[in-house]
Amino acid sequence: MIFLNMLSNAINADKERIRIKAGRRLWRRLVISITWVTVAFTVLAQAENSPVTLTDDRGKTIELTQPATRPAAISTFGADVAKAFGIQPVAITNFGLEGAPAYLGPDMNKVPSLGPRHQPNLERLSRIAPDLVFAIRRYTEKDGPQIEAIAPMVALDLITLQDSLHAVALAGDAFGRSKQAQQINEQFLARLESLAAQSPGGRTVAILSSGGETPFVYYDHFLTAALLERLHLDNGGGPPPNPDSGIPLGYRISLETLLTLNPDVIFLLPSNRRRGFTLNPVWPYLQAVKNDQVFEVGQHWKESAGPIARSLVLDDMTRLLFPDTTPVKTSLR
Amino acid sequence: MRRASTETNITPIYSATILVIAALFLIGLLSGQQWTTPETLWSVLQGQGSIIERVSVLELRLPRNLLAMLGGAALGAAGAIMQGVTRNSLASPGLTGVIAAAAFGVVGTQTFFTPDALWLPVISLCGGLLGGMLTFVIAGRGRLQPERVVLAGIAVTALCTALTTGTLLVSGSEAAELYYWLAGSLMGRGWLQLKLVAVWLILPLVAVLLLRRPFRVLQLDDELALAMGLAVGRWRLLFLVLALIMAAALVSVTGPVIFIGLVAPHIARRLIRNQFQHWLPLSALLGGLLLLAADTLARQLAFPQELPVGMLTALIGAPWLLYLLNSREPTHVG
């Protein structure tokens, strides 16, 4: 009975994904996800500290003798998801321009830093000796073997919504809490759906890397842009040219195009160049600017794959885009 | 100097250059993400047309073209000044460390601090001035031997580039934006950008054009110039400072754009033959032409995206320079 429930849940979750975009990649995800859901169930049905088998986004299989308790994070996702399961990460890389991510709470300041995510300090990692490393794939492809010599590493894409759901489920397996991971994913999707049901839609949005003269805009598949699309908002970045591939994440939009696009809402990601939009010639002509619909959002909009981050993103969206709806309490979903 | 029959008539050269500039300017006004028809252009200039058309032409393309023209002219003039004053045909803002130092100033400030965007031109100016001064100090005071200037400039450029690259490694998520800026671009530069640097470009340019006679005298031998009553050291310093200001100011707005300051004076020298009094103005005009052409190409070659203009000036300028290095008659350098 439980098995049937889980299978039907899995099937529902997968239908969800298929409906959004077609593509070979998604079919592969479907197969992989059903496979590990089944595996996860099999694992759960046995003793608690049994070996764990994980398949990361490279398609590589990682075997752990027991669920991970001391995870390291290269890119904030690892710390985010660990915290969501109540586990303190043992090492973390920098978060954008800051050190430890503030949104994960003051405990993070005690976690040793590994430096930037594209050049994690291997000596420190070795001293800390985690039992699992959550790594962002596109920055650790080069140094993967060196990291794997220290600890098992799962490399995750962390670009799209599917990536995030899959990564959370994978983390659940890694921590031996697959059921909890599934709940987290389901609750998030449910919240997304209910928000979408309340959303009237019909507005265009754009996520820009800076307000300056050469803004970088994100494609539809980027997680935060994808969430906006789910809320019936039209992301100005447009569909990615290469749907099977997650990169590039976006492109440099010319100001003429931005003006033609004239999004109703603009989200600005943080930058060291304060008030960069003061240099932008078309800024005064954008309706988003005239209607006060330009919002500066935090770094968690850029690295949003973790459960806490993506929940905060939904909080932001609720607060900024639908100020009339009942405020949802900002707890972990 | 012989007269009339061997003197090249300089007027056709000026006219041709101005015509080409005008044509490029027009193309620049008409081209962009959407091709604007001449009729639309005319109506826009009269104050009509849709908001998109008006903003595209008047707020984006017009100031951008003006900036390209003015900036290119400043670079060309700066290059001519450096080459004339140091009597070294390979002196230029790019090869004397000015551009690299200005760029490092901007990158460094944006990595370690959070400057208000409007301060960047000043920061760039300071950086460029420091870099240029460092080059000339290393090269030795007074005489400013031509080879030493270039060699010192190369070393300063290498240093600044190394520091910039190192800084980018710790820039974190800011790195992608900085790299794009470092490639040199006129994308999105409007009236504000033009106003920010116009003073630093126009005033030195006008000053240098007015001071043509001391400039001409400086290009002669030092003893000869001294004999003619010119305070060589002081004038040299003044001209170099003016050149540095022009180059460093432009970097602040467009990012590093090299080779224009080097190539434009060379082409000008070929065109004017003997009439050196036209060298500086023609260098300025040609510099404007080159940057305008490079920017127009940058907009169209990778449509709908824009190539960084620094790539194009390097692609156009370098082969030309290498050809010049090879085919030149022996001069003071090489």
Added chain:
Amino acid sequence: MLANTRELHKKPLLQRTTILFWLGCGLIFLTPWLGLQFGATDLSWQQVLAGLLGEGSSHVERVVMDLRLPRTLIGLVIGIHFALSGWLLQLLTRNPLAEAGILGISGGASLVAVAAFVVGDWIQSGDNPYGGIPFALQYLPLLAMLGGLLAALTVYGLSLRKGGLSPVKLTLTGAVLAGMLHALTTGGLAFWGHAHTELVAQWLAGSLYGTTWAHLEALLPWTALGMIGVLILLRPLSAMQLEDEQARSLGLNLNRWRAIALVVAALMAASAVGIVGPVGFIGLLVPHISRRLAGSGLLVQFLMCTALGATLAVVADTLGRTIFAPYELPVGVVSAALGVPFFLYLLSRQP
């Protein structure tokens, strides 16, 4: 320092050579210890020793044998590469400010490196967006080396004049080419490489981060080749220091030997750049210091270059990964920071 070198030069040649020999040996033995002892994590010397002997804890083993030892050895080797390459180029162009980066060799290697990542992205299969990276990384050293060689050959070809290779022309052509390659590299990275900006940026900074035994194995054959080449070149090089006519009158085929010297210098620099990326300033500074210490004897200069180059690279790398831990400053940046004041001092003393 100047007083010391003057005193040094006053001593008879044999005595000076002996002093320098022991100095060089000292450096060669001391420097690896530096690289092994210091780093982002603190280790006692007992732990380092235990790690070397295979008796330490797993952390110590990893740090010493997997991270610091290969990195230090590669640092020694690339230091030698860049120093010798700069030394040869300075002799060849008679320009005290010449080195591989300035002549466009590093620029050629960098441009090819960026192109490798871009092409890797293009040819990868649609399903796997990262398929391009292993391709790029596998071929990166070889391709970058070829790029550097190509740049050197271009500079050489363009600098040829009727009489032969003009040193000044070589420098200037190199500078122009280097500038162009740098602009193209930055533009290419900005326009096409945004998915891999930080990866390529790390390589472009000339860094020993993540270097392993495999990198060392790839590099050593070129080291051997280069050293042999330099030894063969020693005598022709001394002749090359004379005026062109004098050298020819000694029966020296100037053009051929200049070409060989250029090839050896380019090979050494390009192979090092191919493995760790462009590292400037070692090739600029070390030959200067060697000349100061060693005087005019080319063999002694060569030995000092080797020792000092190795030392400078390892010292710079060790400083870079210790001072701002967990961040790492690349070798090139630290050597630039160390070298610039010294370099300015040297230049100001040029006649």
